[in-house]
Amino acid sequence: MVNLRFLTAALLSVTVSKRIAIVGMGAGGISALKALLALPEEMREGWEIVAFEQREEVGGLWLPQMDAPSPPEIPETPLYPDLRTNGPHPLMTIPHFPFPPETPLLAPHDAVLRYHQDTVSRFGLARYIRLQHVVLCAAWVGNSTVGHWNLLVEEHRRATTSSLRFDHLIAAPGVNRTPRYPDFDGRVEWLVTGKTIIHCIYFRDPRAFSGRNVVVVGGGPSGWDMVRQIVGHARTIYWSRDTKEENPLSPGWPSVPGVLDKPRISSLAGGIVTFKDGSSLSCVDTLLLATGYDLRIPFLTSGGVLAEVDGPQPADELTTNGRYVHPLYEHTLSLDPTHPLGTLYFVGLILYNPTGMCDYAQGLFAAYTIADPRLLAPRDELYASLKARERQILAEGFDPAHYGHKVGYGYGPTSGHGANGSFEDLLVDYLRARGLTGRPGIPMEGMNYTEPWRVESWGHGLDLLFAWNAGEEREGARAWNMRWTRGRRTEADYAALMREVSEWWDGEKARGGETPVEEA
Ligand SMILES: Cc1cc2nc3c(=O)[nH]c(=O)nc-3n(C[C@H](O)[C@H](O)[C@H](O)COP(=O)(O)OP(=O)(O)OC[C@H]3O[C@@H](n4cnc5c(N)ncnc54)[C@H](O)[C@@H]3O)c2cc1C
Ligand SMILES: NC(=O)c1ccc[n+]([C@@H]2O[C@H](COP(=O)([O-])OP(=O)(O)OC[C@H]3O[C@@H](n4cnc5c(N)ncnc54)[C@H](OP(=O)(O)O)[C@@H]3O)[C@@H](O)[C@H]2O)c1
Ligand SMILES: *[C@@H]1O[C@H](CO)[C@@H](O)[C@H](O)[C@H]1NC(C)=O
Numbered sequence: 001m002v003n004l005r006f007l008t009a010a011l012l013s014v015t016v017s018k019r020i021a022i023v024g025m026g027a028g029g030i031s032a033l034k035a036l037l038a039l040p041e042e043m044r045e046g047w048e049i050v051a052f053e054q055r056e057e058v059g060g061l062w063l064p065q066m067d068a069p070s071p072p073e074i075p076e077t078p079l080y081p082d083l084r085t086n087g088p089h090p091l092m093t094i095p096h097f098p099f100p101p102e103t104p105l106l107a108p109h110d111a112v113l114r115y116h117q118d119t120v121s122r123f124g125l126a127r128y129i130r131l132q133h134v135v136l137c138a139a140w141v142g143n144s145t146v147g148h149w150n151l152l153v154e155e156h157r158r159a160t161t162s163s164l165r166f167d168h169l170i171a172a173p174g175v176n177r178t179p180r181y182p183d184f185d186g187r188v189e190w191l192v193t194g195k196t197i198i199h200c201i202y203f204r205d206p207r208a209f210s211g212r213n214v215v216v217v218g219g220g221p222s223g224w225d226m227v228r229q230i231v232g233h234a235r236t237i238y239w240s241r242d243t244k245e246e247n248p249l250s251p252g253w254p255s256v257p258g259v260l261d262k263p264r265i266s267s268l269a270g271g272i273v274t275f276k277d278g279s280s281l282s283c284v285d286t287l288l289l290a291t292g293y294d295l296r297i298p299f300l301t302s303g304g305v306l307a308e309v310d311g312p313q314p315a316d317e318l319t320t321n322g323r324y325v326h327p328l329y330e331h332t333l334s335l336d337p338t339h340p341l342g343t344l345y346f347v348g349l350i351l352y353n354p355t356g357m358c359d360y361a362q363g364l365f366a367a368y369t370i371a372d373p374r375l376l377a378p379r380d381e382l383y384a385s386l387k388a389r390e391r392q393i394l395a396e397g398f399d400p401a402h403y404g405h406k407v408g409y410g411y412g413p414t415s416g417h418g419a420n421g422s423f424e425d426l427l428v429d430y431l432r433a434r435g436l437t438g439r440p441g442i443p444m445e446g447m448n449y450t451e452p453w454r455v456e457s458w459g460h461g462l463d464l465l466f467a468w469n470a471g472e473e474r475e476g477a478r479a480w481n482m483r484w485t486r487g488r489r490t491e492a493d494y495a496a497l498m499r500e501v502s503e504w505w506d507g508e509k510a511r512g513g514e515t516p517v518e519e520a
């Protein structure tokens with residue numbers, strides 16, 4: 001006699017089975033994978049999860065590639081030997097998994113790589129990860145209600161290409177991959193005279209700038225770092241960037257001694273750099289571009305999923321204008337009606353955010369809504385919420401298409417840890433509002449996803465960066481780091497450390513020992 005119970009169970013497990021692909025194993029993909037596996041086992045029964053990473057190791061941009069290729073080939077990472085975090089490492093972590101004891105507050109790049117590797121080993125993620133597998137193309141085969149993702153995947157080691165089927169796709173390919181080249185007037189003339197334009201993604205060794213007259217272009221975190229990297233090597237350095245009045249989105253870094261501030265470049269004609277204020281420089285031989293990155297996701301574009309557009313973005317079709325992927329619910333869920341809601345997610349598109357907490361919240365959102373699609377409100381409702389957020393951004397004087405996925409630094413209506421809570425809390429609150437309070441990853445009633453110590457120190461993030469730099473300069477990096485991090489182990493230890501350093505810095509500022517820093 002046929003065992004009916006067995007048959008039913010087998011059929012059920014087939015029908016509940018989901019195939020989920022994650023693309024990219026940097027901070028974003030690792031967080032998403034961990035969040036999927038954090039679900040109670042009964043919620044992810046029969047799931048097949050595969051995480052693809054094209055490089056030889058996990059870690060994303062924190063995995064070095066010491067020799068950058070020459071243009072037009074694009075390096076796999078902008079990492080340079082002296083790179084370290086530009087904020088306290090406790091603010092980069094996923095919940096309850098801190099960096100190792102006594103890690104310097106501004107962590108060297110290899111400590112961040114190790115953190116990602118440790119996350120993978122601590123939470124048993126390795127068996128889901130396929131290294132040296134590049135996703136060449138992802139296409140949706142089906143219509144607005146049924147179908148599957150077809151991934152064309154190339155395995156480097158065996159030089160084989162296969163076509164694989166998945167039900168859900170989580171894209172975490174990183175946003176710092178395609179250098180942004182401004183369209184300078186007179187650029188060709190500049191190059192013809194033998195002068196150089198190089199994007200900071202190629203930067204490795206400051207000695208390459210010895211004796212040169214350099215304009216560093218762009219006032220973001222890369223600009224600030226590039227200027228400080230080459231000071232003492234280049235002969236002269238100019239820093240072309242917007243003031244905070246001209247561009248409220250620019251971080252407004254303080255001036256760097258030995259570096260002359262300039263406005264934006266208006267022309268390079270005749271091999272002469274002319275600036276917007278009419279001033280010009282003929283001695284300059286090198287432009288070091290720290291102009292940011294274009295938001296492109298080639299494997300989605302080649303699959304016909306994500307169109308690249310120049311002008312306005314249509315309401316329904318998933319597009320990127322180089323800064324903004326639209327339409328997405330909370331920077332995470334695709335609202336393109338050509339595939340069913342809940343089949344395509346993005347993790348890590350957000351700029352200027354507490355990385356681990358944001359990525360993990362996005363991962364939790366994907367995990368729970370994949371497990372139970374009924375958690376997703378109707379598309380119209382999610383779309384209306386997206387438009388409401390965009391209207392708020394507009395009301396604050398920013399163009400949403402330019403503002404893009406910036407969340408943090410305390411500017412913008414839905415950003416940072418403002419009065420209405422942080423982005424990552426809003427995302428987790430979506431799940432709480434649907435009855436998931438207290439489930440794995442989702443805090444109990446009366447608690448926020450983001451712990452109070454994170455909110456507090458995030459508010460002092462820039463001060464902590466400047467304080468740490470100043471302290472190291474004064475006492476020597478080794479002595480300074482020893483003094484503050486010795487014996488610090490837990491999140492609570494580091495929360496206390498950050499509070500103490502903030503207080504020390506406030507004291508310095510009050511004594512006038514430090515020029516007060518313009519807050520971003
Ligand atoms: C120079 C620099 C310094 C930074 N410093 C800090 C810092 O101090 N603190 C901080 O919080 N943030 C910092 N950031 C921001 C940083 O982007 C995030 O912290 C985070 O590391 C990004 O992780 P990610 O997973 O989103 O992207 P990535 O780290 O870029 O990882 C994406 C991964 O996806 C893989 N991938 C892409 N496409 C494919 C494909 N088609 N198939 C297979 N694999 C693919 C890539 O190989 C890569 O490994 C920095 C960024 C830059 C550029
Ligand atoms: N750990 C570290 O030390 C470190 C170092 C570098 C970078 N990072 C991280 O890397 C990410 C990317 O930072 P990023 O600085 O490379 O990019 P970014 O934040 O996009 O900054 C680029 C800046 O350049 C400006 N810009 C663009 N074109 C310009 C032009 N022609 N003239 C003058 N200014 C121009 C941009 O202004 P608009 O876009 O408004 O036009 C923007 O302010 C961030 O997450 C950052 O935190 C960290
Ligand atoms: C989508 O395809 C399925 C199967 O081919 C079909 O049954 C369904 O009617 C289609 N739906 C739409 C909206 O076209």
Ligand SMILES: *[C@@H]1O[C@H](CO)[C@@H](O)[C@H](O)[C@H]1NC(C)=O
Binds near residue numbers: 392413414419420
């Ligand atoms: C923030 O809170 C205020 C007051 O409660 C409310 O009017 C506003 O819409 C909220 N903003 C967001 C983005 O939720």
Ligand SMILES: *[C@@H]1O[C@H](CO)[C@@H](O)[C@H](O)[C@H]1NC(C)=O
Binds near residue numbers: 422448452
């Ligand atoms: C949770 O976050 C909100 C908004 O930032 C804040 O007002 C509240 O005090 C926080 N609650 C706890 C328990 O930390």
